[in-house]
Amino acid sequence: MLAYQLRIAWKSLRRSPAHTLIVGGGIALGVAVSTLFATVRHSFAKDPIPDKSAVLYNVRMDTWGPVDPYPGGKPPPQVTYQDMVALMRSDIPARQTGTFKASLYVFPDPRVGRPRRELVRLCFSDFFPMFEVPFRFGGPWDRAADRTAERVVVLSDEMNERLFGGEDSVGRSVRIEDREFRVVGVLDRWRPGVKFYDLTQNPVDVPEPIYMPFAHMVAMQLESSGNSDGWRSPPMAGFAGLLASEQTWILLWVELSSADQVGRYRAFLDAYALEQRKAGRFQRKLDNRVTPVRDLMVEADVMPKEADAMVAVSLLFLLICALNLIGLLLGKFLARAAEIGVRRAMGARRLDVFMQHLLECELIGLAGGAIGLALSFGAIAVVNLWAKSIISRGDFLAMDWAMAGFAAGAAMVAGLVAGLYPAWRVCRIAPAVHLKAQ
Amino acid sequence: MLQMKNVVKVYRTEIVETHALSDLSIHVRAGEFVAVMGPSGSGKTTFLNVAGLLDGFERGEYLLDGVDVRKLGDGEKSRIRNKKIGFVFQSFNLIPDLDVFDNVDVPLRYRRLPAGERRDRIHRALEQVGLASRMRHYPSQLSGGQQQRVAIARVLAGDPVLILADEPTGNLDSLMTHEILDLLERINEQGTAIVMVTHSAECAAHAHRQIHLRDGRVAELDEPPSLVRGREAGLVPGLG
Numbered sequence: 001m002l003a004y005q006l007r008i009a010w011k012s013l014r015r016s017p018a019h020t021l022i023v024g025g026g027i028a029l030g031v032a033v034s035t036l037f038a039t040v041r042h043s044f045a046k047d048p049i050p051d052k053s054a055v056l057y058n059v060r061m062d063t064w065g066p067v068d069p070y071p072g073g074k075p076p077p078q079v080t081y082q083d084m085v086a087l088m089r090s091d092i093p094a095r096q097t098g099t100f101k102a103s104l105y106v107f108p109d110p111r112v113g114r115p116r117r118e119l120v121r122l123c124f125s126d127f128f129p130m131f132e133v134p135f136r137f138g139g140p141w142d143r144a145a146d147r148t149a150e151r152v153v154v155l156s157d158e159m160n161e162r163l164f165g166g167e168d169s170v171g172r173s174v175r176i177e178d179r180e181f182r183v184v185g186v187l188d189r190w191r192p193g194v195k196f197y198d199l200t201q202n203p204v205d206v207p208e209p210i211y212m213p214f215a216h217m218v219a220m221q222l223e224s225s226g227n228s229d230g231w232r233s234p235p236m237a238g239f240a241g242l243l244a245s246e247q248t249w250i251l252l253w254v255e256l257s258s259a260d261q262v263g264r265y266r267a268f269l270d271a272y273a274l275e276q277r278k279a280g281r282f283q284r285k286l287d288n289r290v291t292p293v294r295d296l297m298v299e300a301d302v303m304p305k306e307a308d309a310m311v312a313v314s315l316l317f318l319l320i321c322a323l324n325l326i327g328l329l330l331g332k333f334l335a336r337a338a339e340i341g342v343r344r345a346m347g348a349r350r351l352d353v354f355m356q357h358l359l360e361c362e363l364i365g366l367a368g369g370a371i372g373l374a375l376s377f378g379a380i381a382v383v384n385l386w387a388k389s390i391i392s393r394g395d396f397l398a399m400d401w402a403m404a405g406f407a408a409g410a411a412m413v414a415g416l417v418a419g420l421y422p423a424w425r426v427c428r429i430a431p432a433v434h435l436k437a438q
Numbered sequence: 439m440l441q442m443k444n445v446v447k448v449y450r451t452e453i454v455e456t457h458a459l460s461d462l463s464i465h466v467r468a469g470e471f472v473a474v475m476g477p478s479g480s481g482k483t484t485f486l487n488v489a490g491l492l493d494g495f496e497r498g499e500y501l502l503d504g505v506d507v508r509k510l511g512d513g514e515k516s517r518i519r520n521k522k523i524g525f526v527f528q529s530f531n532l533i534p535d536l537d538v539f540d541n542v543d544v545p546l547r548y549r550r551l552p553a554g555e556r557r558d559r560i561h562r563a564l565e566q567v568g569l570a571s572r573m574r575h576y577p578s579q580l581s582g583g584q585q586q587r588v589a590i591a592r593v594l595a596g597d598p599v600l601i602l603a604d605e606p607t608g609n610l611d612s613l614m615t616h617e618i619l620d621l622l623e624r625i626n627e628q629g630t631a632i633v634m635v636t637h638s639a640e641c642a643a644h645a646h647r648q649i650h651l652r653d654g655r656v657a658e659l660d661e662p663p664s665l666v667r668g669r670e671a672g673l674v675p676g677l678g
Contacts, residue, residue: 001547001550004547011535011536012535015535338531339533341531342531342532342533342544343533343544343548344492344516344519345490345492345519345525345531346519346520346525346544346545346548346592346596347516347517347519347520347521347545347548347549347596348516348548349512349513349516349517349548350512350516351512351513352516352548430492430493431492432487432492432493435487435492435525435527435531435604
């Protein structure tokens with residue numbers, strides 16, 4: 001019966017192509033607008049690392065001074081060097097990394113390009129498996145390299161393209177500042193939607209182009225090019241003072257695979273803080289936080305506040321489009337009263353008539369949805385192009401199956417809203433009146 | 439087969455109340471061919487609509503094939519229309535978008551018959567009305583008589599126990615009229631009861647019995663005129 005009703009609906013749509021185009025176009029417009037804004041929201045809200053977001057935890061400690069709290073009343077988003085070193089001695093996490101970014105001069109082969117500053121992420125070797133960073137060539141350095149400050153680097157695909165023309169550059173050498181580094185790995189294209197491992201600045205920025213062992217921070221006396229917060233002067237001048245200071249500039253991440261591990265790690269943090277309190281630090285009420293990726297994204301207000309409002313307004317627009325189509329559909333269906341009368345006389349139930357017309361609305365809704373989806377692809381491309389000039393990234397908004405499903409669902413709901421009343425009206429038509437009149 | 443007793447049907451508007459059927463009592467037996475006659479506004483079509491469960495009524499009793507239709511819901515009435523009743527209309531009422539095959543298929547679809555059985559029934563019905571070769575024609579490509587034969591094939595495919603025909607020859611010329619009446623007679627001979635509303639005495643002469651309506655009630659009830667007598671008088675052509 002469904003196939004038969006679909007066939008009738010299809011015939012009806014073909015019978016009046018202009019009408020079909022207007023109704024379908026109305027739904028397409030509404031679906032395109034709402035899908036675009038839903039995609040904006042979705043791109044901010046979706047899980048950037050779905051397989052592991054539940055086991056990756058950001059670590060924060062309230063090391064702030066006793067007089068005023070850290071702005072916002074929460075612990076600072078990063079930890080001090082001394083705390084990172086102490087906390088990374090724990091064997092509770094399966095993996096862990098402290099990380100920050102520095103801005104360093106990279107000297108390519110003179111035939112390729114001039115020296116220029118590049119962002120370099122300093123991290124531990126666990127960074128790569130923890131965050132599921134994909135490799136095209138080679139792989140991460142090993143843990144021994146973390147300890148010995150081995151001169152090794154991992155390049156992003158783009159940096160490898162720029163420095164080595166995209167070849168397998170593993171084993172090749174690249175000069176950063178005043179020393180030579182050996183390439184051990186080249187990343188495959190890695191574009192997590194939100195840069196979840198570092199939300200301290202632009203959360204939709206692209207990952208850094210170069211990665212090197214954290215230990216080079218001390219060896220090269222590197223300072224962060226990102227955020228750095230402190231509440232008191234360093235105890236001594238120079239780089240040694242920075243390392244011993246209350247300055248927070250390092251993100252600390254741990255991988256904890258069970259609730260038990262999380263509990264033990266929290267206890268470890270508190271014990272460490274209490275221990276430190278004896279030495280005069282951690283004078284505020286204990287506030288140590290171990291926060292999973294998605295909670296951290298919420299806490300960091302990654303999603304613009306306007307995103308929800310934009311989706312709501314766009315859905316309202318779709319609703320208005322659908323409501324405007326009610327009259328058009330009603331007119332079309334009522335003009336078919338005689339045929340409906342014949343079908344009723346031949347044994348069609350009201351429900352059959354209702355379903356047939358609703359199906360026609362859903363069919364046109366889906367067709368409009370498909371066109372709307374295609375339009376939203378175009379709109380997303382335009383917005384990405386515009387965004388590229390602001391965030392140097394033209395792929396942040398991305399259509400995925402969830403958004404295609406949203407478009408289909410929105411189209412079907414629009415078809416339902418537009419078609420429910422007309423379908424109900426025509427199924428109530430008294431057949432006798434129209435049989436004689438035909 | 440069709441038993442109405444004191445049926446009252448009233449059409450109401452804000453300013454006027456029209457008694458279309460007033461205590462109408464009619465009994466049509468299984469296999470009977472009855473002509474319903476009467477002047478315009480006498481309630482013929484209303485009677486047919488009520489009889490065909492296309493319209494309700496205010497008071498009275500109506501048993502169709504032994505079933506009291508008053509208590510039936512839309513689904514049950516639709517099922518009875520689909521299985522037991524066949525309609526033939528003056529203006530044929532074929533669906534213009536559907537070809538002959540699909541038009542005949544309409545009641546079978548709502549009976550949810552399997553495709554093979556539907557195909558067999560459609561072929562048989564179209565052969566019976568002599569239009570098997572026009573299966574893929576659209577109504578607009580057929581003459582009035584052919585369209586009415588398709589409408590009758592649509593009825594035949596459903597194999598009903600009762601055919602309700604509303605002026606089935608009203609839009610046809612005399613040659614076509616004879617053709618359609620012959621067809622209805624042949625169907626009736628196979629046991630299907632027919633109630634035919636007509637203005638034409640010539641058409642009514644084909645029936646076993648005539649019922650005259652006036653002001654929504656039976657005016658007089660004639661004895662069944664003899665078909666043979668009709669033929670002898672040259673009023674009715676032979677069945678050929």
